[in-house]
Amino acid sequence: MIGFRDSITLAHTKIRSKRIRMLITTIVSGLLFGIIGGGVLLFDGTSASVDRFADENLGGRYLVQGTPTIPADQAFPNPEDPALLKTITAEHAAYLEERKAAAKKYDIDDYDPKDEVPAVVDNPYGDPSIPAGQRKMVNQESVVWKRHLAEVYEKASANAKATPEAFATAARADGATETYQPKPLRSLALTFLKDGREDLTKVVTPEEQQAQMENGPPSSIESSELTLLDDELVSAFVTDPSTRGTPKGIPVLVPVDDVVATLGAQLGLSKRPKDSAAQIDWFREVKEKSNGVTFTECYRNAAENTRVEEARQQAAEIAANAKKPGWTKPSRILALPTTPCGEVTVASDTRSAREKKADANREAFEAQFEPKEAPRAELLTFQVVGVLPSDQSSMSGLEAVIGGIVGTRFGYGSIVPAGLLEAVPAALRGGDLLTKPPVTTTPDQMMFGPYGPDAAFIASFPTVEQAKTFLRSQACPGMDSFAGDVYYECGKAFSVGTYGSNYLVVDDIARQGRPFLIGILAVLFGIATIIIWAMMGRVIADSRRETAVFRAIGAKRSDIIGVYLLYSLWVALRIALFAALLAAAIAVAIEYLYAERATRAAQLAYGVFDGDARFHFLGVPGPVFWAILGGIMLMALVAITPPLLRNIRRNPIRDMRDE
Structure with missing residues (x-):
């Protein structure tokens, strides 16, 4: 042994x-x-x-965002559908009868139904096997089509499952402590006023427009990419209020590269260096120098923009014809504003009482079918209260990988903290301009609510496990991402994903x-x-x-x-x-x-x-x-x-x- x-x-x-x-x-x-x-x-x-x-x-929050899922046939009806064409044709006929009656009511003698935008037009891209004369499609520019969509979306919204209340209920059932809803302000179409100046006499040429479309705006400041967001989600980026003194305008958090692109020359800031160690010092410098800095934007609604264009055309017409014998000036002449973001004024009005009544009747006639806002122009001053990290997608190597994993991403351009905005005097924030829903929306926005599909709902969870539980509960069986109608067909009201950071990437x-x-x-x-x-x-x-x-x-x-x-x-x-x-x-x-x-x-x-x-x-x-x-x-x-x-x-x- x-x-x-x-x-x-x-x-x-x-x-x-x-x-x-x-x-x-x-x-x-x-x-x-x-x-x-x-x-x-x-x-x-x-x-x-x-x-x-x-x-x-x-701040220890694990955020999940949810976007309403809408069936494609509701959000984007087929403009070639024979049944839809028949419906639109009937609605257009009824619309013309309404217009005729309204023209008679307002004494519009020169109204001609043939001048209306047709509701159905030829479809050059239709089925080639169908004779050309029978290939038709809905004209999406017609008033009837827009009214039809509004009615469809109103009915769909009334029966929608994807409401803020439904999202909050589902999220809280899985442990969410709070829910939020961002409010994109892109529909305001603000215009950045460089150095606070505005020149409405300058007309952008087609070439310049093409160049702007190809190159894109240099920053979210100049593209009006603003979003109203709850303070809790962005408090880490707001600088100490004592370093700014008295509020001077609407508080805004701007991506660091956007600050440099738009305000860099004014503040003496250099572009982002290549070395990562130098970038941290650069980031701190941008944050320090931009703290409390103001810039101005101009808001004009559609009615005021129409008046601006009319004033421009009148000025060009007067300049071209003033010395021509027998030429008569318009009876009402509009004048462009002389101050930044001012309102168009009436320089002269020689219309008779009868002419004024006729013009008022015509405006009432048009407003009966397409209601319009009263002209409004508002000069807004924004004050930088902090800077946000910029998208690092242009970087490569280790920095791109790490940035993609742990970076903060709100995806909304510049951000206006809602709580800080409320603390600013009404005179400095344009009254309710930034807080009320937009008056007019595009058809796709109607389907998702007044702020459109970008206004995704956000839920905050105290632990990553609770966030994962909610994500799993909202996903379709066997699917990890949104896939069009599949989400709707499997009975899920929202497509969901992580928000703020890729905390589930590992x-x-x-x-x-x-x-x-x-x-x-x-x-x-x-x-x-x-x-x-x-x-x-x-x-x-x-x-x-x-x-x-x-x-x-x-x-x-x-x-x-x-x-x-x-x-x-x-x-x-x-x-x-x-x-x-x-x-x-x-x-x-x-x-x-x-x-x-x-x-x-x-x-x-x-x-x-x-x-x-x-x-x-x-x-x-x-x-x-x-x-x-x-x-x-x-x-x-x-x-x-x-x-x-x-x-x-x-x-x-x-x-x-x-x-």
């Missing part, structure tokens, strides 16, 4: 007797597991860093990469098992004589098994130790080389540098890492079992004679 201590001695002797073979086995197997273990360590560290930044990013990567990781581990374990099996088989084959001697002097089969089990565990321990050290070395090297750079990239993407959160690739090993090391031990036991069983069943006398 061989004692336990003797078994250890024998196992250790075998380790020392086959050093080259042992070294090769340890290195080859250890490399395989060390590389995969290093990847697991890096993933665990990155995941922990993402969680830290997500927690600090939005979870998504882990879920999608799990089958790949399992496959890689299976292959690695298989290769390592074969290597160790071959080595063990060779060792046992070379040890038949000594095994036979041990058996001859009284050692039991269990004693032999014990020696080789200790031997295999010792081999596995060496491989596991080498793999663990290699994995740690890989993670430490990546941490040393890239952690500081990743931290700067994360802070830039986050936009706030006052917190303690740092980005680390090296973290506390998770269960997967320990499972890999434990799997090495198990693998060694599996690898030694077949050759060991064959060995102990052999006849020791025959083995001694053969040797």
Whole structure:
């Protein structure tokens, strides 16, 4: 019988007797597991860093946004549908009768139904198998079509499941503590006044319009990309009010690159440097210099813009014809404003009482079918109260990856904090201009409510697990993203997704990469098992004589098994130790080389540098890492079992004679 201590001695002797073979086995197997273990360590560290930044990013909130799902046949009716064409044709006939009656009521003698925009027109893109004269489609510019859509959307909205109340109820059922609804202000169509000046006499040429469309506006300030958002969601970006003094206008948070693009020359700011370390200093400089700075925008509604265009045309007509004999000036002449964002005024009005009444009747006639607002012009002053991180999609490499994972993304251009806006005197914020719903909306906006599809609902959850639960509850079976009518058809009122930051990106990567990781581990374990099996088989084959001697002097089969089990565990321990050290070395090297750079990239993407959160690739090993090391031990036991069983069943006398 061989004692336990003797078994250890024998196992250790075998380790020392086959050093080259042992070294090769340890290195080859250890490399395989060390590389995969290093990847697991890096993933665990990155995941922990993402969680830290997500927690600090939005004050511990995990936000989910939901957009109403509307069936395509309601939101976008087929303009070639024969039934729809028949309906529109009938509605157009009724509309013409209404117009005739109204023309008679207001004494509009020159009204001609043929001047109306046709409700049905030829369709040049229709089915070529249909004769050209029969290929028709709805004219989406006609008044009848717009009225028809408004009625359809009104009925759909009355029966809609995707209401703010429904979203709040569903979110709170899964643990949401608060819900919000952004209010995009794009419909105001504000005009940025550079240096506070305005020149309405300058007419933009078609070439200039084309260039503007191709290049796009340089910033959200100049494109009127503004959104009213609750203070709680953006408080981290608002600077200390004491540093700005008395409010001077509408508070606004502007993306940092937009500040430089539009106000950079005024403030003496340089463009974003390429070096990430320099970018942090640059970000701080932009934030400091822009704090409290004001800029002006002009609001004019459609009625006032019509008057501006009329005044322009009159001015051009007068300039071209003033010296022509017999030419008569218009009886009413409008004058362009002389102050920035002023209202158009009446310079002269020589109309008779009869003419004024006729003009008033014509206006009433048109307003009966297309109600219009009274002309309004409002000069708005905005005051920068903080800067937001800009989209980092133009960056590449590590910065782009880190920025995409932990960056703050509101997706709404510049943001007006609703609470700060309420604190500003009404005279400085244009009354209710920014808070009331738009008077007119496009058809697609009608379907989603007064603020259109951009006004997604937002729910705040205290934990990431509750956010994930809500996301799962709102997703269609077997689907992770919005897919048109499928969402509506599976009974879901909202398409949902993360908001503010990609706090679930690591979870998504882990879920999608799990089958790949399992496959890689299976292959690695298989290769390592074969290597160790071959080595063990060779060792046992070379040890038949000594095994036979041990058996001859009284050692039991269990004693032999014990020696080789200790031997295999010792081999596995060496491989596991080498793999663990290699994995740690890989993670430490990546941490040393890239952690500081990743931290700067994360802070830039986050936009706030006052917190303690740092980005680390090296973290506390998770269960997967320990499972890999434990799997090495198990693998060694599996690898030694077949050759060991064959060995102990052999006849020791025959083995001694053969040797």
